[in-house]
Amino acid sequence: xxxxxxxxxxxxxxxxxxxxxxxxxxxxxxxxxxxxxxxxxxxxxxxxxxxxxxxxxxxxxxxxxxxxxxxxxxxxxxxxxxxxxxxxxxxxxxxxxxxxxxxxxxxxxxxxxxxxxxxxxxxxxxxxxxxxxxxxxxxxxxxxxxxxxxxxxxxxxxxxxxxxxxxxxxxxxxxxxxxxxxxxxx
Amino acid sequence: xxxxxxxxxxxxxxxxxxxxxxxxxxxxxxxxxxxxxxxxxxxxxxxxxxxxxxxxxxxxxxxxxxxxxxxxxxxxxxxxxxxxxxxxxxxxxxxxxxxxxxxxxxxxxxxxxxxxxxxxxxxxxxxxxxxxxxxxxxxxxxxxxxxxxxxxxxxxxxxxxxxxxxxxxxxxxxxxxxxxxxxxxxxxxxxxxxxxxxxxxxxxxxxxxxxxxxxxxxxxxxxxxxxxxxxxxxxxxxxxxxxxxxxxxxxxxxxxxxxxxxxxxxxxxxxxxxxxxxxxxxxxxxxxxxxxxxxxxxxxxxxxxxxxxxxxxxxxxxxxxxxxxxxxxxxxxxxxxxxxxxxxxxxxxxxxxxxxxxxxxxxxxxxxxxxxxxxxxxxxxxxxxxxxxxxxxxxxxxxxxxxxxxxxxxxxxxxxxxxxxxxxxxxxxxxxxxxxxxxxxxxxxxxxxxxxxxxxxxxxxxxxxxxxxxxxxxxxxxxxxxxxxxxxxxxxxxxxxxxxxxxxxxxxxxxxxxxxxxxxxxxxxxxxxxxxxxxxxxxxxxxxxxxxxxxxxxxxxxxxxxxxxxxxxxxxxxxxxxxxxxxxxxxxxxxxxxxxxxxxxxxxxxxxxxxxxxxxxxxxxxxxxxxxxxxxxxxx
Numbered sequence: 108x109x110x111x112x113x114x115x116x117x118x119x120x121x122x123x124x125x126x127x128x129x130x131x132x133x134x135x136x137x138x139x140x141x142x143x144x145x146x147x148x149x150x151x152x153x154x155x156x157x158x159x160x161x162x163x164x165x166x167x168x169x170x171x172x173x174x175x176x177x178x179x180x181x182x183x184x185x186x187x188x189x190x191x192x193x194x195x196x197x198x199x200x201x202x203x204x205x206x207x208x209x210x211x212x213x214x215x216x217x218x219x220x221x222x223x224x225x226x227x228x229x230x231x232x233x234x235x236x237x238x239x240x241x242x243x244x245x246x247x248x249x250x251x252x253x254x255x256x257x258x259x260x261x262x263x264x265x266x267x268x269x270x271x272x273x274x275x276x277x278x279x280x281x282x283x284x285x286x287x288x289x290x291x292x293x
Numbered sequence: 294x295x296x297x298x299x300x301x302x303x304x305x306x307x308x309x310x311x312x313x314x315x316x317x318x319x320x321x322x323x324x325x326x327x328x329x330x331x332x333x334x335x336x337x338x339x340x341x342x343x344x345x346x347x348x349x350x351x352x353x354x355x356x357x358x359x360x361x362x363x364x365x366x367x368x369x370x371x372x373x374x375x376x377x378x379x380x381x382x383x384x385x386x387x388x389x390x391x392x393x394x395x396x397x398x399x400x401x402x403x404x405x406x407x408x409x410x411x412x413x414x415x416x417x418x419x420x421x422x423x424x425x426x427x428x429x430x431x432x433x434x435x436x437x438x439x440x441x442x443x444x445x446x447x448x449x450x451x452x453x454x455x456x457x458x459x460x461x462x463x464x465x466x467x468x469x470x471x472x473x474x475x476x477x478x479x480x481x482x483x484x485x486x487x488x489x490x491x492x493x494x495x496x497x498x499x500x501x502x503x504x505x506x507x508x509x510x511x512x513x514x515x516x517x518x519x520x521x522x523x524x525x526x527x528x529x530x531x532x533x534x535x536x537x538x539x540x541x542x543x544x545x546x547x548x549x550x551x552x553x554x555x556x557x558x559x560x561x562x563x564x565x566x567x568x569x570x571x572x573x574x575x576x577x578x579x580x581x582x583x584x585x586x587x588x589x590x591x592x593x594x595x596x597x598x599x600x601x602x603x604x605x606x607x608x609x610x611x612x613x614x615x616x617x618x619x620x621x622x623x624x625x626x627x628x629x630x631x632x633x634x635x636x637x638x639x640x641x642x643x644x645x646x647x648x649x650x651x652x653x654x655x656x657x658x659x660x661x662x663x664x665x666x667x668x669x670x671x672x673x674x675x676x677x678x679x680x681x682x683x684x685x686x687x688x689x690x691x692x693x694x695x696x697x698x699x700x701x702x703x704x705x706x707x708x709x710x711x712x713x714x715x716x717x718x719x720x721x722x723x724x725x726x727x728x729x730x731x732x733x734x735x736x737x738x739x740x741x742x743x744x745x746x747x748x749x750x751x752x753x754x755x756x757x758x759x760x761x762x763x764x765x766x767x768x769x770x771x772x773x774x775x776x777x778x779x780x781x782x783x784x785x786x787x788x789x790x791x792x793x794x795x796x797x798x799x800x801x802x803x804x805x806x807x808x809x810x811x812x813x814x815x816x817x818x819x820x821x822x823x824x825x826x827x828x829x830x831x832x833x834x835x836x837x838x839x840x841x842x843x844x845x846x847x848x849x850x851x852x853x854x855x856x857x858x859x860x861x862x863x864x865x866x867x868x869x870x871x872x873x874x875x876x877x878x879x880x881x882x883x884x885x886x887x888x889x890x891x892x893x894x895x896x897x898x899x900x901x902x903x904x905x906x907x908x909x910x911x912x913x914x915x916x917x918x919x920x921x922x923x924x925x926x927x928x929x
Binding site: 147150151153154155156157159160161162163164165168169170172173174177178180181286289290 | 471472512513515627630686687688689696698699700724725726727728729785787788849850853854899900901903904907908910911
C-alpha cells in the first residue's frame with residue numbers, strides 16, 4: 108500500500124509538462140536565461156547529490172526527479188525539440204521520416220546542398236567553402252525559426268507548423284554532417 | 294536531512310557528526326588521497342611524507358604484496374610479478390591487454406583479463422584494490438577513524454565496464470564509494486572553488502595512460518559539464534614507449550624498419566622483460582629531464598651488461614611524438630565543437646596530469662587558444678583535491694553558504710544493436726546525467742516470442758566498432774504477426790554514469806531488465822569470492838566491521854527519519870505516523886543486537902515504510918523551489 112502512495116506522488120510530478128516544470132509559458136519563443144535559472148534551481152533541489160545520505164526511497168525519487176528536470180531542460184533549450192514538444196501538446200506528432208509537405212523549392216535546395224557537401228573535399232579551399240555552406244544553411248534555419256514563431260506564438264496555427272519543423276530537422280542533421288566531414292579532414 | 298539543509302540555513306551537522314570522507318585519484322602512474330580538514334583541502338601524505346603513491350603492486354611467492362615505492366623498486370628485477378599501470382587493463386579483455394606492449398603474461402578469463410603472477414592469477418580489479426587499500430589505511434591513520442566513504446576519480450572517457458571495474462575494486466578494498474567522479478571535472482571543481490572563476494573553462498587532462506578534455510560552465514555555484522571527449526588509451530606512457538622504440542632502433546637491438554620494435558627485440562632475445570621495464574623507467578626519466586633541461590641522456594645497463602647510452606634532444610623527441618600531440622589536438626577541437634564553444638571564448642584553459650608538463654603539449658594548447666594555459670595548480674594533485682571537495686559535500690559535511698552542485702554528462706553514446714549489426718543510439722554522448730530515454734522496437738518475424746537485446750557504447754555506426762556492455766533477452770512475448778508487438782526499451786543512467794536497461798512488451802506487460810554488469814564486469818559472486826579469499830585471515834574483523842557498519846547505518850536512518858518527522862510531520866497522517874514510529878522502534882531494537890542480517894532487514898522495512906513520506910517531502914521541496922522564483926523571471 109505504501110508503495111502505491113509513493114507512485115502517486117511521483118506521478119504528480121511526472122504529469123507536469125516541461126513548461127510547467129520550468130515555470131515558463133508554453134510558447135515557442137522562451138526566455139532562455141529564465142530557463143537556465145529555473146533548471147539550476149530545480150536541480151539544486153532534486154539532484155541525487157543532495158540525497159546521498161538519505162534513505163534509498165528518497166535517493167531513487169531524487170534520481171527520477173533529476174532525470175525529469177534534465178529531460179525538460181534538454182527539450183526546451185533546443186528550438187526544434189521545443190517546437191516538436193509544443194506540437195505534441197496540441198496532439199500533433201511530427202514524423203521525422205516523412206517527406207510529405209516538403210515544398211519542391213526546399214527539395215531542390217536540399218539536393219543542391221548535398222551536392223556541394225559531396226564536392227567539398229575536392230574544392231580549392233575546402234575550409235572556406237565549408238564555412239560558406241554552413242552560413243547559407245544557418246540563414247535558412249533562422250528564416251524557418253522566425254516562421255515557426257509566427258505560426259505558433261502569433262497565429263496559433265500549430266497545424267501548419269509541422270512542415271517547417273521537419274525541414275528544420277533535416278537542416279540540423281545536415282549541419283551535423285558538415286561538422287562530421289570537417290572532423291574527418293582534421 | 295538534505296531537504297532541511299536546503300531550505301533551512303544553520304542545520305549543518307555538528308562537528309562530532311562530521312563524517313570522514315576522502316577523495317582518491319586512482320591514477321595510471323601515481324595515486325593520491327586527499328581530504329578536507331577544517332575547510333581546507335589537503336593531500337594526505339604517508340609516514341615518509343610522500344604524497345604520491347606509485348600505482349605499482351608487486352607479488353611474491355610467499356603471498357606478500359608490496360605496493361607503491363617498495364613495489365616500484367622491484368619493477369626491474371621482477372617485471373612479471375610487478376604490475377605497473379594496471380589502470381590500462383581495467384575492464385578490458387585479453388585482446389585489448391595484448392595490444393599494449395607490456396611484459397605480463399595474460400590469462401583469458403570471462404569478465405576481464407587476468408595477470409599471471411607468483412601469487413596466482415590476479416584480476417586488474419584485485420591489483421587496483423591493493424592500491425586503494427593502502428590509501429584507505431593511510432587516510433584512516435591520518436584522520437584517526439574509519440572512513441565514511443570516498444569519491445574515486447576515473448577518466449571522463451572511461452566506459453561503463455571500466456567504471457564498474459573501478460567500483461568493484463573499491464568494494465574489494467572495503468571502501469564505500471560515494472561517487473565516481475570524472476577526473477577533469479574534479480580538477481575543474483578544485484580550480485573553480487579556489488579561483489571563484491565564472492564562465493566556460495576547458496580542462497586538458499593528459500595522465501599516464503588516459504587523455505580527457507572537458508568543457509565546463511561555471512556559474513553561481515553550479516559546475517555544469519557541457520562536453521567531454523578523450524581517448525582512454527593515450528597517455529604519458531605512450532611517449533615513454535616512443536623513446537624506448539627509438540633507442541632500440543638506434544642501438545640496433547631492433548631493426549630500423551621494425552613496425553613493433555619492442556616485440557621484435559623481445560622475440561629475438563635481444564631484450565628481456567626486465568630490460569624493457571628498465572628502459573621504460575629510464576624513458577620516463579629522460580622525458581621529464583627534457584621538460585626541464587631541453588636535453589637528456591638516455592642510459593640503461595641491460596641484463597647482458599651491455600650499456601645503452603644515447604643523447605636525446607627536445608627536437609628529436611618532439612618529432613617522434615608529433616602524431617601523439619596531434620591526436621590530443623584533434624580530440625580538443627572536436628570537444629570544443631561538441632560544446633559549441635569557440636577557442637577564443639574560453640575563460641581559462643587548465644592543464645592537469647603530469648604529462649602536461651611536456652613543453653610541446655603546452656605549446657600546442659597555447660597555439661589553439663591563442664593564450665598560455667594555466668599551470669599554476671599542481672597538475673598531480675588537483676584531481677585528488679577536487680575529489681576530496683566533492684566527498685566533503687556528499688558526506689553531508691558542507692558548511693552553510695558553501696553550497697555548490699555538479700551536473701556531469703555521459704562521455705560516450707549508449708545504444709542498441711539493430712538489424713544488420715547497426716547501432717541505434719538511445720542516449721547521445723554529452724547528455725547530462727541522470728538521464729533516461731526510451732525507444733520502441735518491434736518484432737520482425739511472425740510469432741516471434743523473444744527478443745535479444747544487445748547494449749553497446751560508442752560513437753561508431755557498426756556494433757563491431759563499439760564496446761559491448763550487456764546482452765539479455767525479453768522472453769514470453771505473446772505470438773503476434775511481425776511488426777505488431779510494441780517493445781519499449783528504456784535506458785536509465787544514474788548520477789555515477791552507470792546504466793540499467795529495461796525492456797517491456799507494451800500490450801502484454803512482459804518485462805525484462807538488467808542492471809548493466811557489463812560483459813567485462815565482475816559478478817557479485819566473484820566479488821564475494823575475492824573478498825573471502827583476500828580477507829580469510831581477517832574474516833572475523835570483517836564480520837565485525839560489517840556489523841558495525843549496519844549499526845551505524847541503522848542509527849543514521851533513525852535520526853534522519855526522526856528529523857524529517859519533526860520538520861514535516863504535517864505531511865503524514867496519524868496512522869502513518871504510528872506505523873513509522875513502530876518501524877523506528879523495531880530498527881532501534883535491531884541496531885543494538887549483533888545480527889547484521891536482522892539490522893539490514895529492519896533498515897529495509899523502515900526505508901520502504903517511509904517511501905511515500907519521502908516522496909511527499911520531495912514534492913513539497915520542488916514546489917518551494919518553483920514558487921520561490923520572482924515573477925519577473927517567469928518568461929517575458
